[in-house]
Structure formats: C-alpha cells, structure tokens
Amino acid sequence: MSKSVNASTEGLAIADRARKRLGWTKTSTARWWQDAHTSRATLRRFWHGDRIQRDIFIAICAAVGISDWQAIAESCEADFDPAIPEFPGIRDWQEAPDLDSFFGRDRELAQLEQWISTAKIIIISGMGGMGKTALALAFADAMQLQFHGLIWRSLHHSPSLIALLDSLLYSFDKTSVTNIAKGTIQLLQYLKHHRCLLILDGLEAVLQSPEWETEYSEFIQTLSRDRHQSCILITSREQPRTIPLEGKNLRGLTLLGLRNTAALDLLKSRGLTGKELGLSALIQLYRGNPFALKIVTPFIQTVFGGNVAAFLNQNTLIVGDRLRTLLHQQLERLSDLEREILYWLAIWQEPVSFCRLQTHFLVLLDPAALLEGIASLERRSLLESWFGEESSAFTLQPLVMQSVREELVERATAEMKRVVQSHDIRYFKVWRSLMFVRPGTDDIAGDRIINQLRENLWQIYGATLPQTLQNVLALLPDQSPLAVGYIGCNAIALLQPLDL
Missing domain, CATH: 1.10.10 (Arc Repressor Mutant, subunit A)
Known part of the structure; x- marks a missing residue:
C-alpha cells in the first residue's frame, strides 16, 4: 500500500496563507486540483485534515508554491486506506461554477459567517460583475464543514419552482415530486432534521417570471418563516421587492466593489506589477468591479504596454461583451x-x-x-x-x-x-x-x-x-x-x- 499523510493544524494555516496569495479558494478553484492532478473531493479531504496519498498531498502543496510539504504534514504516517469515506453528508456542487481567483471580501465573509447562526435566508445583491457568485462560492467553500448538507443550484436558466424542488429533493433521497406544496413540506423536513446550506445562484432570472409572484416569492418567505436549522444563501442582481429584509431570519448584503488593496492584488495577479502610475484611479473608475478589472487589464497590457496612465488619458471605458450583456439585461427589466x-x-x-x-x-x-x-x-x-x-x-x-x-x-x-x-x-x-x-x-x-x-x-x-x-x-x-x-x-x- 502507498503511504498516506494528513496536514497538521499549523500546516493548514500555512496552506491557507499560500492559497490566499494566489487568490484561490479552498476547493472551488479548478486550477488547484487540476495542477495537482487530483479531484475537488480529494482537495476537500486535505482541508478536512483527512489522510490522503502522499504523492497527491505533495502535489497539492506544490500547486500553491509550498515546496517543503513535510513542514505542513502531521509527523506520523500510516497506510492509506481507500475505504475511508471522502466526505460525510451531502455535497452537491454539480451546478457550481469554478473560480479562477478570489481576492479580499474579508469583511463580507465575516458578516455572512455571523449571520448563518440565526438567519434562514441571506440574499447577496449587487450589479453585474461585482462577484456575488464568487463570494457565495468562497463562503460555501469555507463553511461547508459546519453543514451536514450543501447543495448548489443555478437559477440562471429560469427553472420552474417544481423543477427546482424536484432537483433539490433528488439530491437528498433520489425522490421526485410533482406538487409544489408537497415538495416544499418534504424539503422543510430535511432542513429541520439536517443542518444544510442551500445556494440559489442568480435569482434575478426568475424575478420577472409569472411564477415569481405566484410561487417563488411565497416559497422563499415560507423558508424564512419556518423553524429549521438550515440556511438558504441567494445571489441576485437586485433585492426582491416582495421580500423585506428585516429581522434575524432574513438578511441582505449589498455587494460593492473591491477595496483598494484587494483590487491591487487582483490586478497584480493579471500581470501588472502594482507600481504603475494611475492604478488607484483605474480602480476608482471601475468602482472596484472585479469582473470589469479582469476585462480591462489584458487590454491595457496589449494596447498600452501596461501603461495604466496612458489608458486613463483616453477618457474611455472598456466594458467587454459579457459585462455589457449583464448590464443590458438589468436595464431590460x-x-x-x-x-x-x-x-x-x-x-x-x-x-x-x-x-x-x-x-x-x-x-x-x-x-x-x-x-x-x-x-x-x-x-x-x-x-x-x-x-x-x-x-x-x-x-x-x-x-x-x-x-x-x-x-x-x-x-x-x-x-x-x-x-x-x-x-x-x-x-x-x-x-x-x-x-x-x-x-x-x-x-x-x-x-x-x-x-x-x-x-x-x-x-x-x-x-x-x-x-x-x-x-x-x-x-x-x-x-x-x-x-x-x-x-x-x-x-x-x-x-x-x-x-x-
């Protein structure tokens, strides 16, 4: 049998600092497990402190620039037992996107962590490109060990409520439903008996649908009123008017741009040195919108040779087709x-x-x-x-x-x-x-x-x-x-x- 090894508490702290310098999340950055030639599930086990194969452990460390893997490993080794389960509970990341980088948001993550102890519904809102999905991913990534179940669902394709319920319940017990009322009761039973984190990404896609007023709005309010030990995290480009964010059960976080330090880290990760003239003005021009900064950086490098001040002198904005589409979708509503x-x-x-x-x-x-x-x-x-x-x-x-x-x-x-x-x-x-x-x-x-x-x-x-x-x-x-x-x-x- 090949040898197995696990990270120590101090070692995990070292690994955590290393991945933050790269702007990577713990398990949602695809590049990490791809560079290490392993899987997201194995990377989760690494963070859980479980034993994994030594060569994979070394590869995970190397991917974030840690050459001395022994410095973060527990001192003793044991034979690797393939029968050890990968992770307890339900982990359904099927519809979650992968992240290339994640910077800053320490205050927002701390606020979300404070709220999950009491809030039934948390809504992260903000204009397109601000990083709502990225924040939800980073939060779920960091907090998953506190929940028995974690399920990520995208609403960007405007699923009917019955289709959403059917998908959620299938993750719990492989059953299907054809009735909204019955499906809601079944879901609440699971949320009562198991502490779960449900992420519903892209609520704006259903806000204008006929089902919003008749079904979705009431469904979310029911989840906020009922007694259960779970949390539903929702992202949306706008705050739903029919859901008042008040009291401990319902919380809302409006996501603004990255702060200057985090935005600078992002720009440096895209190839700038961080010493160019005009970086603060560039960040302010784009209001710290991370997606917009990712779009404009390669343009500045290609057209202006990395000269940020020369780009700013053009008195123009580079938006990009994808961000332009997101903004026009908001205007259409x-x-x-x-x-x-x-x-x-x-x-x-x-x-x-x-x-x-x-x-x-x-x-x-x-x-x-x-x-x-x-x-x-x-x-x-x-x-x-x-x-x-x-x-x-x-x-x-x-x-x-x-x-x-x-x-x-x-x-x-x-x-x-x-x-x-x-x-x-x-x-x-x-x-x-x-x-x-x-x-x-x-x-x-x-x-x-x-x-x-x-x-x-x-x-x-x-x-x-x-x-x-x-x-x-x-x-x-x-x-x-x-x-x-x-x-x-x-x-x-x-x-x-x-x-x-």
Whole structure:
C-alpha cells in the first residue's frame, strides 16, 4: 500500500496563507486540483485534515508554491486506506461554477459567517460583475464543514419552482415530486432534521417570471418563516421587492466593489506589477468591479504596454461583451419611469438632486412615484447616492453610465429611422421626453450623447442628414407642445455643428 499523510493544524494555516496569495479558494478553484492532478473531493479531504496519498498531498502543496510539504504534514504516517469515506453528508456542487481567483471580501465573509447562526435566508445583491457568485462560492467553500448538507443550484436558466424542488429533493433521497406544496413540506423536513446550506445562484432570472409572484416569492418567505436549522444563501442582481429584509431570519448584503488593496492584488495577479502610475484611479473608475478589472487589464497590457496612465488619458471605458450583456439585461427589466430616470442621469453626467431631476420630466410626476422609482433603482445597485447637509443627489456608476448612454443612443437612432419612414412623430419617444444635451450647458461639441447620436445618424443618412433633420423640424409646427416635447431642441442641437 502507498503511504498516506494528513496536514497538521499549523500546516493548514500555512496552506491557507499560500492559497490566499494566489487568490484561490479552498476547493472551488479548478486550477488547484487540476495542477495537482487530483479531484475537488480529494482537495476537500486535505482541508478536512483527512489522510490522503502522499504523492497527491505533495502535489497539492506544490500547486500553491509550498515546496517543503513535510513542514505542513502531521509527523506520523500510516497506510492509506481507500475505504475511508471522502466526505460525510451531502455535497452537491454539480451546478457550481469554478473560480479562477478570489481576492479580499474579508469583511463580507465575516458578516455572512455571523449571520448563518440565526438567519434562514441571506440574499447577496449587487450589479453585474461585482462577484456575488464568487463570494457565495468562497463562503460555501469555507463553511461547508459546519453543514451536514450543501447543495448548489443555478437559477440562471429560469427553472420552474417544481423543477427546482424536484432537483433539490433528488439530491437528498433520489425522490421526485410533482406538487409544489408537497415538495416544499418534504424539503422543510430535511432542513429541520439536517443542518444544510442551500445556494440559489442568480435569482434575478426568475424575478420577472409569472411564477415569481405566484410561487417563488411565497416559497422563499415560507423558508424564512419556518423553524429549521438550515440556511438558504441567494445571489441576485437586485433585492426582491416582495421580500423585506428585516429581522434575524432574513438578511441582505449589498455587494460593492473591491477595496483598494484587494483590487491591487487582483490586478497584480493579471500581470501588472502594482507600481504603475494611475492604478488607484483605474480602480476608482471601475468602482472596484472585479469582473470589469479582469476585462480591462489584458487590454491595457496589449494596447498600452501596461501603461495604466496612458489608458486613463483616453477618457474611455472598456466594458467587454459579457459585462455589457449583464448590464443590458438589468436595464431590460426596468419600468418606463425607472429607465427615464437613468436616461436623465446619463444626460447630466454628474450628481443631480431630486428636485432638479423632477423639474426636467416633460409631464409633472407625483413625487412619491419618482421616489419609488429611485428606491427601485437603488435596490438594483444601479445608482450612486451623494448625501449633503441639505439635500441628496444621485448619479450612475461609470459602467452603468456608459451602458445607459449606449442604450439611449440606440433607441434614439431607431426612433429616427421609424419617423423618417412614416413621417409620423408619434414614434418619437426618447426624442420627445428627453433633452439629449445636458441642461444648462453650451458645450454641445463635448457632449457624448449628442456626438454619438450624430455619428450613428450620419452612418445611416450621410450627407443628407442635415436635410433629414430639417424635415423632422417641418413636422412640428402643427403639433401641440406636449406632443413635440424636446424633439425640436434635439434636432437643432444635432444641426448646430453642421453649420446650418
């Protein structure tokens, strides 16, 4: 038989420091067990202090840069017994993604660890790319020994509630269910008799489905009210409005960007030295969004030779297709009022007070409706709030600002095409309700929205664009002021740099 060995308590602490320097989780970083030519299950046994084959133990140590494996091993060795079970209880990571790196979040992990002793439901929310799934993985990875069962389920493919229940119960006892009420009772029985951690990743995928109001919302609230010893950890890009996060049973954590030190560690892991000029400004520009920083780093290295300051001098943002898709998915779920609030904030490009924002809406809004819209956007982590002594102001994060600006220009371009084809200004929606030039400024030449819109329209109409805009203005005289709105102002703003 081959020899077996296990790590000592001090040795595990050394291994823990080594993997943190690399930004690896304990068992969710695929590269670790792949580099060691072993499995996630064996890596879990390593952290549990169980004996594993010596050559695999050495490979696990080497993968994180520990050459002296004997320094972390228990002093005695014994024969390896393959009959030793790999891990007690249920461990269903089937739908959990693998992580390439994980940095920082010590405070968030400590907060989650404090909550799991009493909370039935914990919801981690935040805008796309902030690392909600990564945090849930790192937390589950670190705390799994405290639970008899751990099951990870992804909601990104919008499963029906009955399908989710069927999947969960199959992990417990290989049974299936066809009735939601019966399935919920069965699940609660398991959660009462066994301390389990259930992770439901990507709740936003079901928030807009018909099942949310009729089934999912009630299901989650039932889990929060019933007496059981388990915890359900949920990730979502927005906080569910119908689930009030109050009391000990329901907790909510809004995930913001990485702090500067952790963000620097991330950037260094992607090839930067950490000594480049402008690193703090780069982190602030992206608000510490880890996914966004991972996207922009190789671009800076390839195009600017690692010169961060040269990239910042371009006064632009690199978003990437995947993050752009995540942000646009969030925007698609907004109401007309919420979308219009974001458009105005993108036009202003700076913090705007509630009163000032209210005055620019074409139709006078009930202040309560506007406040509710702002609160909804804050639940979705799309707004930044600035609090002064006398008033508060709102703006958008740079990444959100750019996505909203892109969407606004695309909608304005599409509306122009329809009006030109039909000669009917009723197809003007954003043209009518929004002034594309920031109110109170004469710097039209420096306005990003009007410039991008002009460029889009020039690509479609070319040299005929000035006449096209004049034709639009000719449609307005016989219309009511409410029907015209900002259409005329926007057409004139587009004409001005054309010297007409």
